[in-house]
Amino acid sequence: DTAVSQTPKYLVTQxxxxxxxxxxxxxxxxxxxxxxxxxxxxxxxxxxYNNKELIINxxxxxxxxxxxxxxAHLNLHINSLELGDSAVYFCASSQMDSGNTIYFGEGSWLTxx
Amino acid sequence: xxQGEEDPQALSIQEGENATMNCSYKTSINNLQWYRQNSGRxxxxxxxxxxxxxxxHSGRLxxxxxxxxxxxxxxxxxxxxxxxxxxxxxTGGSGGSNYKLTFGKGTLLTVNP
Numbered sequence: 500d501t502a503v504s505q506t507p508k509y510l511v512t513q514x515x516x517x518x519x520x521x522x523x524x525x526x527x528x529x530x531x532x533x534x535x536x537x538x539x540x541x542x543x544x545x546x547x548y549n550n551k552e553l554i555i556n557x558x559x560x561x562x563x564x565x566x567x568x569x570x571a572h573l574n575l576h577i578n579s580l581e582l583g584d585s586a587v588y589f590c591a592s593s594q595m596d597s598g599n600t601i602y603f604g605e606g607s608w609l610t611x612x
Numbered sequence: 613x614x615q616g617e618e619d620p621q622a623l624s625i626q627e628g629e630n631a632t633m634n635c636s637y638k639t640s641i642n643n644l645q646w647y648r649q650n651s652g653r654x655x656x657x658x659x660x661x662x663x664x665x666x667x668x669h670s671g672r673l674x675x676x677x678x679x680x681x682x683x684x685x686x687x688x689x690x691x692x693x694x695x696x697x698x699x700x701x702x703t704g705g706s707g708g709s710n711y712k713l714t715f716g717k718g719t720l721l722t723v724n725p
Contacts, residue, residue: 503654534715540698542655542715555712589654600645601702601713603654 502526503604505590511610512580520575520607522590530554531573532591532601533565542589548573549595580611618701618719626724631688633719635701636681643704644677646686648697649718655700658686691723 505522512518524531532555533545547555551567562578577584590604619634635644643662647655661668661677661684668675674687688695698718 539717540649541717542700544712544714547712591655600657600660601655602657603647605654606652 501605503590503592503602505588505604505607507607508605509608509610511612514580514582514611516580517576517578518580518609519577520588520590520609522573522575522604524571524590524592524602526592526594526602527571528592528594528602529570530593530595531567531570532593533573533575534589534591534603536587536589536606538586546573546575577609580609582611585609585611618699618716620719621717622720622722624722624724625691627691627693629691629723631691631695631721631723633686633699633721635684635686635716637684637701637703638682639703641679641703644675644684645702645704645713646673646675646684647700647702647715649700650697658699688721691721693723693725695721696723697721 503524530549532547534542535545536542545557545559546565548567564576567573587606587608589606591601593601617636625631643660645660646658648658649655659670659673659675661675672689677684698720700715700718702713702715704713
């Protein structure tokens, strides 16, 4: 069973569209994250949720809106997509009181054309 | 701002040789972690070293941490072709904060058979 799963894996869409990426973890973790990896492989945190509450909101355009319906899910909705949003988006999770190891999903490759 | 910086950016070695990657960081940390990313995949946690530890081993991996120099190294001994991947260091903030694990840009390791 995949510990952190995210869908879709690949997404090609036109500028101006709205899209969502879904993430689920079955590890029982209390903290979930969204990271963005650009074409130069630089990985940057976007959001962090702990027990469904927003903990970190980095300098991310408000076109990006995370939503955590429960501890096991953290979805990412993106409005009015721009060319610069093309990247790989990684969902991740961790349990705060057990070693700080972060478990990553396989990534969602977003291409905006 | 980016915390960890890996060095070198790329490393190419022959199977059986050892590979050493370095990471430097700027602010105080609680722990430092190393992750591996195979091409087209998510990041996988390799090893965590806490700020009060100087060296840690896990199989063919050896990690050192020098907090006075704000640097860490990852040594992979007896490398294999399957070790080909990008390796990232990530720093957890002081006070135990894992909410904002900050990644470097990674070292691309190529192990030639």
